[in-house]
Amino acid sequence: MRKLLLIIKREYLAKVRNKSFVIMTFLSPILMVGMVVLIAYLTKVNDNDHKVIAILNESNFFSNEFIATTSTSYVNFDDVSLETAKDSVASLGFYGLLYIPDEIHIEKVCDRSFFYTEDAPSTDITEKIDAVFQERLRQSRLLELGLTASEFEKVDTRFDIRTATFDGQTNVKGINEIKAFIGGGFGYLIMMFIIIYGGFVMRSVIEEKTSRIIEVIISSVKPFQLMLGKIIGTSLAGITQFGIWLVSASLLLLVAFAVFDIDPSALNTSAHLQTGMGANMAPPIPTADQTMQLYAQELFRIPWVMLIFFFLVYFLLGYLIYSSIYAAIGAAVDNETDTQQFIFPIILPLMLAIYVGFFSVFSNPHGPIAVGFSLFPLTSPIVMLMRLPGGIGEGGVPVWELVTSILLLFGTFIGIVWLAAKIYRVGILMYGKKPTYKELFKWLKYD
Amino acid sequence: MNNILVAKEVTKKYGEHTALDEVSLNIPKNSIYGLLGPNGAGKTTLIRIINQITYPDKGEVYFDGEALQSHHVAQIGYLPEERGLYKSMKVGEQALYLAQLKGLDKAEAKKRLKFWFERLEIGDWWNKKIQELSKGMAQKIQFIVTVLHEPKLLIFDEPFSGFDPINANIIKDEILKLKEQGTSIIFSTHRMESVEELCEHIALIHRSKKVLDGKLSDIKRAYKNNVFRVGLQTANAELILSEITEKFKVSNSSFDSLENQLDFTLQLPDENSREVLAYLSDKANVNRFVETIPSTSEIFIRTVQSKELNA
Numbered sequence: 001m002r003k004l005l006l007i008i009k010r011e012y013l014a015k016v017r018n019k020s021f022v023i024m025t026f027l028s029p030i031l032m033v034g035m036v037v038l039i040a041y042l043t044k045v046n047d048n049d050h051k052v053i054a055i056l057n058e059s060n061f062f063s064n065e066f067i068a069t070t071s072t073s074y075v076n077f078d079d080v081s082l083e084t085a086k087d088s089v090a091s092l093g094f095y096g097l098l099y100i101p102d103e104i105h106i107e108k109v110c111d112r113s114f115f116y117t118e119d120a121p122s123t124d125i126t127e128k129i130d131a132v133f134q135e136r137l138r139q140s141r142l143l144e145l146g147l148t149a150s151e152f153e154k155v156d157t158r159f160d161i162r163t164a165t166f167d168g169q170t171n172v173k174g175i176n177e178i179k180a181f182i183g184g185g186f187g188y189l190i191m192m193f194i195i196i197y198g199g200f201v202m203r204s205v206i207e208e209k210t211s212r213i214i215e216v217i218i219s220s221v222k223p224f225q226l227m228l229g230k231i232i233g234t235s236l237a238g239i240t241q242f243g244i245w246l247v248s249a250s251l252l253l254l255v256a257f258a259v260f261d262i263d264p265s266a267l268n269t270s271a272h273l274q275t276g277m278g279a280n281m282a283p284p285i286p287t288a289d290q291t292m293q294l295y296a297q298e299l300f301r302i303p304w305v306m307l308i309f310f311f312l313v314y315f316l317l318g319y320l321i322y323s324s325i326y327a328a329i330g331a332a333v334d335n336e337t338d339t340q341q342f343i344f345p346i347i348l349p350l351m352l353a354i355y356v357g358f359f360s361v362f363s364n365p366h367g368p369i370a371v372g373f374s375l376f377p378l379t380s381p382i383v384m385l386m387r388l389p390g391g392i393g394e395g396g397v398p399v400w401e402l403v404t405s406i407l408l409l410f411g412t413f414i415g416i417v418w419l420a421a422k423i424y425r426v427g428i429l430m431y432g433k434k435p436t437y438k439e440l441f442k443w444l445k446y447d
Numbered sequence: 448m449n450n451i452l453v454a455k456e457v458t459k460k461y462g463e464h465t466a467l468d469e470v471s472l473n474i475p476k477n478s479i480y481g482l483l484g485p486n487g488a489g490k491t492t493l494i495r496i497i498n499q500i501t502y503p504d505k506g507e508v509y510f511d512g513e514a515l516q517s518h519h520v521a522q523i524g525y526l527p528e529e530r531g532l533y534k535s536m537k538v539g540e541q542a543l544y545l546a547q548l549k550g551l552d553k554a555e556a557k558k559r560l561k562f563w564f565e566r567l568e569i570g571d572w573w574n575k576k577i578q579e580l581s582k583g584m585a586q587k588i589q590f591i592v593t594v595l596h597e598p599k600l601l602i603f604d605e606p607f608s609g610f611d612p613i614n615a616n617i618i619k620d621e622i623l624k625l626k627e628q629g630t631s632i633i634f635s636t637h638r639m640e641s642v643e644e645l646c647e648h649i650a651l652i653h654r655s656k657k658v659l660d661g662k663l664s665d666i667k668r669a670y671k672n673n674v675f676r677v678g679l680q681t682a683n684a685e686l687i688l689s690e691i692t693e694k695f696k697v698s699n700s701s702f703d704s705l706e707n708q709l710d711f712t713l714q715l716p717d718e719n720s721r722e723v724l725a726y727l728s729d730k731a732n733v734n735r736f737v738e739t740i741p742s743t744s745e746i747f748i749r750t751v752q753s754k755e756l757n758a
Binding site for chain 2: 003006007010014018207208211212213214215216217218219220221222223429431442445446
């Protein structure tokens with residue numbers, strides 16, 4: 001035990017003091033924040049790009065429907081030919097020309113209207129124009145039907161079916177996706193951690209082999225102790241790094257937003273599609289506030305304590321399984337270039353878990369694929385975590401599935417670590433051979 | 448209890464390959480023991496078994512009278528053939544770490560390290576990294592970490608390979624001092640002549656089997672075959688040589704006419720050399736009469752050949 005602690009301490013310090021580790025730790029948040037700030041800034045610049053659109057309106061059906069917004073304004077041309085209008089739009093440097101011809105019937109007006117631009121127009125603009133025409137068409141058709149605008153408002157309805165679980169809890173739509181997304185975040189974290197720090201473990205084993213210190217060390221400690229110490233020490237360094245990232249990134253983000261005066265909600269562009277329409281637009285969904293409240297409630301209802309607890313369980317077991325495989329690979333080879341053939345089969349289940357998780361678990365968290373992958377030990381740490389935000393028991397993951405999944409994972413953990421330790425023990429003393437799978441299998445039989 | 452280490456019929460297999468085949472050894476306390484044999488004979492496997500890096504399939508190993516157990520690693524110091532240190536770790540930290548792994552506490556390890564650093568004149572390396580040191584310097588560190596925990600048994604696998612002659616001599620002297628202080632030492636090497644002068648006991652390992660072991664002086668006595676190298680001062684070389692050839696088996700003769708020096712090798716019929724010497728000095732001035740003692744590698748080759756002939 002004392003020796004294990006010594007090894008953990010050395011591996012931790014060796015990792016943490018490493019120059020590239022220090023650089024990565026402190027540079028990454030700056031890079032990440034820089035990226036976010038850049039995106040936010042560019043979005044802002046993009047929005048600030050003011051577009052002027054000329055309107056050549058020969059029809060009586062349109063008058064003042066086009067209303068300027070912060071990003072677009074409209075100029076009316078009168079009594080000029082279409083060709084002259086096009087030329088002047090180009091010479092004035094306007095964004096485009098909207099031509100509305102004079103016809104007897106509005107349907108025909110709309111049909112024959114054109115929007116001319118230098119290049120293909122941005123969807124933002126065409127959407128705005130489309131909306132105006134749509135609204136105008138609707139009004140004229142209402143008139144034909146003999147309905148007034150206020151009468152129409154009464155029949156124009158939106159409807160969302162309200163959902164609830166059997167025990168009476170109201171649900172909001174899309175909450176499954178949000179929950180799976182939160183779980184997916186945890187799963188993704190596990191995958192990244194395994195790939196990055198598993199790789200560190202592997203390189204550290206290779207380093208001990210190439211520097212030829214390995215035999216000196218295992219004349220004092222058991223190879224298994226060394227392997228375990230290395231895995232634990234490296235993961236502690238990883239947790240330190242993640243901790244530093246989390247704290248510094250959030251601090252930096254706050255600072256950056258304050259300095260550059262960026263409204264974080266501006267990043268959320270899809271949340272509010274501006275229509276640029278007037279007061280006679282269809283009213284907003286009346287229950288928006290209520291829905292938001294429901295979402296908030298749902299998020300609070302996610303059993304965070306349980307989720308974090310199982311995150312730790314799955315993280316620990318999953319990481320130990322994979323990093324001991326990485327350690328065995330490191331022991332089997334003489335240099336990093338020989339590792340490729342062994343790395344791919346490890347990454348495969350991880351990738352599979354992420355993709356299957358995002359595609360299958362999001363749409364149906366309790367379907368057969370989701371259940372299968374959350375039981376299979378090499379994918380369960382990721383997939384089960386995507387399902388868990390839905391809770392355990394009724395309406396969530398059945399208890400037996402969770403228990404089976406963890407038991408399977410634990411059994412695999414014991415088995416894999418045992419096998420990896422065997423390969424590790426033989427491999428660290430082998431030099432000059434490029435190992436094959438057949439060779440590795442033979443090593444398993446050595447005592 | 449005069450043996451620090453006893454191996455009884457130790458057998459070790461790797462798959463189909465037998466690395467050690469019923470090897471038994473008795474390694475006496477407070478002596479230098481040579482474990483000799485060509486590459487791939489099984490020496491390193493045996494040493495790894497002693498260090499509990501690997502375990503025998505059959506047979507037993509006793510350390511200082513007890514069956515070998517994990518706590519014994521603290522009493523064994525091992526300098527492997529494949530050796531090295533962490534390249535990017537500081538010398539002092541690294542030595543402390545390895546000493547602590549051998550069970551020393553930090554303060555004691557620090558004290559002893561200071562002592563050894565001064566003794567080998569490397570006091571100011573504490574904060575240097577191994578990669579900043581020359582190979583010879585790194586080897587001194589490697590030696591210190593091997594002996595720092597004052598083990599009862601020291602095992603050196605190909606100790607002088609890679610050492611420059613100056614460092615090899617320093618290390619050799621230190622090893623002899625350790626032996627005087629009561630440490631038992633095992634040398635393992637395929638270059639038999641390199642440790643011959645140091646070893647009191649040897650064992651020859653060939654193709655996983657022990658072919659010979661015992662006290663070096665006994666072995667040499669057993670393997671000498673009354674061959675003498677003789678030098679005579681005479682102008683009449685041809686005549687004398689023909690006379691001698693009639694009585695004895697002579698080989699490798701040469702005559703230097705400028706110096707009137709006749710040299711030849713003489714095979715005696717028995718151990719009685721006095722009569723022969725009297726006979727020779729009757730003929731001419733004897734300026735050389737030396738018994739040819741076989742070297743360890745000669746003994747090895749003869750043993751292996753005779754075994755193969757018998758087999």
